[in-house]
Amino acid sequence: MTTQAPRFWRSIPQRxxxxxxxxxxxxxxxxxxxxxxxxxxxxxxxxxYTFKGTGTIVTYTTIYNATEFFERLTPYVLAIxxxxxxxxxxxQIVSSxxxxxxxxxxxxxxxxxxxxxxxxxxYYGTKFAPQxxxx
Amino acid sequence: xxxxxxxxxxxxxxxRIRVNEIARVWGDGDDISESLQVFEKSxxxxxxDAVTIAVEAARNALxxxxxDPRRIGAIYAGSESHPYAVKPTGTxxxxxxxxxxxxxxxxxxxxxxxxxxAIQACLGxxxxxxxxxxxxxxxxxxxGAPGDMLEYTAAAGGAAYLIGREGLAAEIESFYSFTTDTPxxxxxxxxxxxxxxxxxxxxxxxxxxxxxxxxxxxxxxxxAPNDYDYAVFHQPNGKFPVRVAKTLGFSKRQIxxxxxxxxxxxxxxGSCLIGLAATLDIAEPGDRIFVTSFGSGAGSDAFSISVKxxxxxxxxxxxSVRDYIGDAQYLDYAMYAKHKGKLRI
Numbered sequence: 001m002t003t004q005a006p007r008f009w010r011s012i013p014q015r016x017x018x019x020x021x022x023x024x025x026x027x028x029x030x031x032x033x034x035x036x037x038x039x040x041x042x043x044x045x046x047x048x049y050t051f052k053g054t055g056t057i058v059t060y061t062t063i064y065n066a067t068e069f070f071e072r073l074t075p076y077v078l079a080i081x082x083x084x085x086x087x088x089x090x091x092q093i094v095s096s097x098x099x100x101x102x103x104x105x106x107x108x109x110x111x112x113x114x115x116x117x118x119x120x121x122x123y124y125g126t127k128f129a130p131q132x133x134x135x
Numbered sequence: 136x137x138x139x140x141x142x143x144x145x146x147x148x149x150x151r152i153r154v155n156e157i158a159r160v161w162g163d164g165d166d167i168s169e170s171l172q173v174f175e176k177s178x179x180x181x182x183x184d185a186v187t188i189a190v191e192a193a194r195n196a197l198x199x200x201x202x203d204p205r206r207i208g209a210i211y212a213g214s215e216s217h218p219y220a221v222k223p224t225g226t227x228x229x230x231x232x233x234x235x236x237x238x239x240x241x242x243x244x245x246x247x248x249x250x251x252x253a254i255q256a257c258l259g260x261x262x263x264x265x266x267x268x269x270x271x272x273x274x275x276x277x278x279g280a281p282g283d284m285l286e287y288t289a290a291a292g293g294a295a296y297l298i299g300r301e302g303l304a305a306e307i308e309s310f311y312s313f314t315t316d317t318p319x320x321x322x323x324x325x326x327x328x329x330x331x332x333x334x335x336x337x338x339x340x341x342x343x344x345x346x347x348x349x350x351x352x353x354x355x356x357x358x359a360p361n362d363y364d365y366a367v368f369h370q371p372n373g374k375f376p377v378r379v380a381k382t383l384g385f386s387k388r389q390i391x392x393x394x395x396x397x398x399x400x401x402x403x404x405g406s407c408l409i410g411l412a413a414t415l416d417i418a419e420p421g422d423r424i425f426v427t428s429f430g431s432g433a434g435s436d437a438f439s440i441s442v443k444x445x446x447x448x449x450x451x452x453x454x455s456v457r458d459y460i461g462d463a464q465y466l467d468y469a470m471y472a473k474h475k476g477k478l479r480i
Contacts, residue, residue, distance in 0.1 A: 016231045072473070073181050094180065110190040110231055111182040122218055124186060124227060132454075132462075 005121050015125030022049035029085040053108030055083040062097040094129040105131040136262045139306040141299040144195025145412045146188050147292040147459035150178040152471045160468045161282050172373020176290035176400025178474050179276045185214040186224050189274040190231045192295040199452035204233045208266025210240040211256050213249025213273045213404045248430030250404045257298035269298040273404035280328035290400030294408035304446045308439040311352035320431030340433045345379050348435035349427045360384040364422040367410040369429035370396035398460050413456035420444045
């Protein structure tokens, strides 16, 4: 079996903790992280930034026929989420499809993203859940 | 050296199945929930396991007291359902919650008491001043074979405790352990479900070990049940902790706040620690809590805990046990089987 372990390992900071970058000069946030600010170019001041993970659902779709990797999860919701700092990310929403709405506030949750079958590694990372009422 | 609990956090999956729904499938009577005193149990989501539960509980513990994760010098994760046989749960938790890699980590397994064993290990390192803070976790997605009695109670959940010397929400005054070679419950390498000795899990296992550890600690400290405001005992079902409490001289009132098994089932390594968290959720400064875990195989760890003023500052910093219990979504047996991977596609 060919493992994707090195590829997965390289993206652990982004997957576990939404690590991106922030240009302190133009105040733009980037996810996934960029090592060049397209606005400031050579004048950029980039620093590592951990996103809060809270945001708003911009749009979503419900998957009923998934690939082999995800067929046990169907039906599940994939959404584009606008993080509060600005960037948009694609992520799974941990909710029944009926519970998801455009404009809904979400928070990050730590979940299994996938598995390399029964013998390979387990991919962990961030999904999103509807925000609790008090948040 | 005074050391104890700096913060705590829990996580309980939001899915539940009613015990009577399981009984319906296997042809057992509705009275099974009454006889077990367990009415529903928590079920993990399709993408949850002991690691994800441990991470959520640890994040809640850090958030509750606004602790800098760089202070953590040790992570010990207790579970009997670590998703990897070789690849520590503690490494994944550490990467997810720590901003530094300067910590030691190891996984513990001692059936349902691996979490309290992790607390003891942290107390040692904290007490010797080798580390500032230790993170001790008990988390499980416990397994029960279809149709087995365990299926009525085997649930999912976990708790994480930050153990340190300063800013204590509760001091751990002393602890005492009692361990023997008692084969009451086991799972062999590669087997999906545990086996157990039926009634043998009662008197020679649960009751003997909890009673011995609890009496041993009270004798050592010169305390008695009426010196404590609350007590928590491991909760494999709703009957055993009530009976062992009565035998030891504790009242129903003392164990009531921490008795969560009727609503969420037996969360194994999380069981006793979630019960303690539910008690800390309502305890007042000055209260004393007596805690005794039990792990099959078998052993018990008893702790004497004194609640400090700091509890008032951190209590509302993260969801309480009752918050999680109240957030419930019910499954029928078919969906439960899908969630637990009992259906092979």
